[in-house]
Amino acid sequence: MDVAIGAVLCALFGLEVLLNQPVSRLSWDVTVLFVLLVGASTLSRRAPLASFLLACAGMAYLVMAGIGSASFTIAAVLMSYLLGRRTAEVRPAVYAFAALAALGLGYSIFLGVVRGRFDTQLMQWLWMVFGLVLLAVFPWFAGRFLRQRAELQRAGWQRAEQLEREQRIIAERERLRERARIAQDMHDSLGHELALIALRAGGLEVDRGLGEHHRQAAGELRTTAGQASETLRTIIGLLGEPGTLAPLRPTTDSVADMVERARASGMTVDLDSPAEITGVVGLAVRRVVQEGLTNAAKYAPGARVTVRVERDKDVTSVSVVNAAATRPAEGEIGTQRGLIGLRERALLMGGTFAAGHEGGGFAVRARLPHDATAVIEPIETTESVREQVRRSARRGLIVAVGVPAAIAFGLVALMFGYYAYSVMHSVLPRADYDRFWIGQPKGEVEAALPEMQMLDAPTMSNPPGAGCRYYLAEATMFDFHSTVLRVCFDADSLVAKDVVREQHK
Structure with a gap:
């Protein structure tokens, strides 16, 4: 590609020389300009900054000589674009643009001293800076934008894949952890029931009103219940995480107890619930309420929270909805692990679960059928990494176009204002x-x-x-x-x- 660009530029420059000057009158400056063009094309990949400066040097010489050149104009634009496309550093290009503007200012001051007209030379310098923006800064921004977009997309896709893998791992871990919690719930409830059975069997074992055969059967029942309780405890211990007991407050606290405890801590909570729900559905309801109150306390401080539990013949519905926060949250946005666990619990029960922003606040809702299977609604997640990459690329495009456009607009406004001022103050009636x-x-x-x-x-x-x-x-x-x-x-x-x-x- 570089060879093709160099060949086209050299051919265009040769055509300009042939059309504007006889071959017998070719002078040393034409040779120097040709060497500059070849050097700029050759160095465009290995030394983009040097290539750009060579093209600008040739163009500056032609401008001072009052000669227009399409080949060097195109070369300056292309080398500036390649400078932004192939160079990661910003400072060399900024220093080069500033140096060119400073050299132009020095040359304009020199001509102002020689000709005695600083105002005219100042306007000429502003035009030169405007041309520098159009022919150098604009292409450089375009090249840099394309470079950054390519790097951003490449890194963004890699990051997105990594985050997706991590999210899958986290989700799977939370599912397993929630299964362990469910197993703990089973231990708490079934262990209590087995203890009651063993206690009742022990009473029958010592009842003198029963025959020996019945008392012996009661003793065997008591022993079996104790062994079942011990076996259940051992299995639940194997399912749990090493070194953790994972105590669960909802297994003992009712929804009303949790609401009262939240109110005592300063939260404003409205409760709409029938009589306490027991069994596996009741455990799930208490877990939803606990997680919803915890999230509202952490991420929506000062917001009013509404807890509603509705029960009919087939389905129990529970929702925890908080309004918008009245003061900034102290903690950062969490990983939604608790929500993932609740979703897994609802899935195992054949219910539905949804969590997401609603009316400026946040809502957690679950439907827990007593004996039915429903469709699972996905948890509302934050913006995907891929969308963030696309938005960053769009912002980069805005910057790549907006910054040089703002510079050019500012220069045009400055030149127009100075021209208007000079017209108003140079009138001789x-x-x-x-x-x-x-x-x-x-x-x-x-x-x-x-x-x-x-x-x-x-x-x-x-x-x-x-x-x-x-x-x-x-x-x-x-x-x-x-x-x-x-x-x-x-x-x-x-x-x-x-x-x-x-x-x-």
């Missing part, structure tokens, strides 16, 4: 001009002249030994046929006055 007479002392004429000369003055030769100044006869913007007045002085007096260009009305 025709009546004042007509009162001037040849030989009038220089001081008297200068006292009546405007504070500035016009910017785009015509190019004319001065009378011998005299210097001339150009003014507008009236304040007109962008009227290139307006009347232009010239006055010329020697060291002491007015030596010439001319109407350089007369407006045709």
Whole structure:
């Protein structure tokens, strides 16, 4: 690709030379320019900054010589684009742009000293900076944007895949952990029931009103219940995590107890619940309420929370809904592990579970059928990593277009404002001009002249030994046929006055 770009640029430059200058009159500067173009094309991959500077050097020489060149203009744009595309560092390019602008300013100041017109040279420098933005900064931003987008997408996809794998691992771990909690619930409830059976069997074993055969059967029943309780405890211990007992408050606390405890801690909680629900469904209801109150306390401090439990013949519905937080949350957004566990519990029971933002707050809802199977609703998750990558790429595009556009717009506004100011302050009324007479002392004429000369003055030769100044006869913007007045002085007096260009009305 680089070879093709170099060949096209060199061919275009050669065509420009042949069309504008006979081959027999080719001079050393054409050779130097050709070498600069070849060097810029050759170094575009290994040294993009040097390639860009070579193209700019050739273009600057042609501009100072008053020669337009499509080949060097295209070369400057391409090398600037490749500089942004192939260089990760920002500072070298910024330093190069600043250096070019500083060199242009120095050259304009030098011409201002030589020609005595700093205002005109300042406007020329602003035009040069505007051209630098269009031909260098814009392409550089475009190349840098494409580079960053490619890197961002590559890293984003890798990160997204990694996070998805981690999320699957976390979800699976939480499912297993929730299964262990369910097993603990079984131990708490069944262990209590087995203890009651053993206690009742022990009473029958010592009842003298029963026959020996019945008392012996009661003793065997008591022993079997004790062994079953011990076996259950051992199995639950194997299912649990090493070193953890995983106590569960909801197995002993009712929904009303949890609500009262939340109110005592400062939360505003409204409870709408029938009589306490028992059994496996009751355990699940208490887990949902516990998780919902915990999330509201952590991530929506000060918000009003509504706990509602509804029970009919087939389904028990439980919801914990909190309004928007009234003060900032102290903790960071969690990993939704508790929600994943609740979802797994509802799945095992054949119920549905949903959690997500609702009306400015957050809602946790579960439907737990007593003996039916329902469709599981997915947990609402945060924005995916892939969408974040796409949004970052869009922001990069906005920056790549907006920053140079803002610079260009600012330069245009500055130049237009300065041009308007110069027009308003370079008007020499025709009546004042007509009162001037040849030989009038220089001081008297200068006292009546405007504070500035016009910017785009015509190019004319001065009378011998005299210097001339150009003014507008009236304040007109962008009227290139307006009347232009010239006055010329020697060291002491007015030596010439001319109407350089007369407006045709």
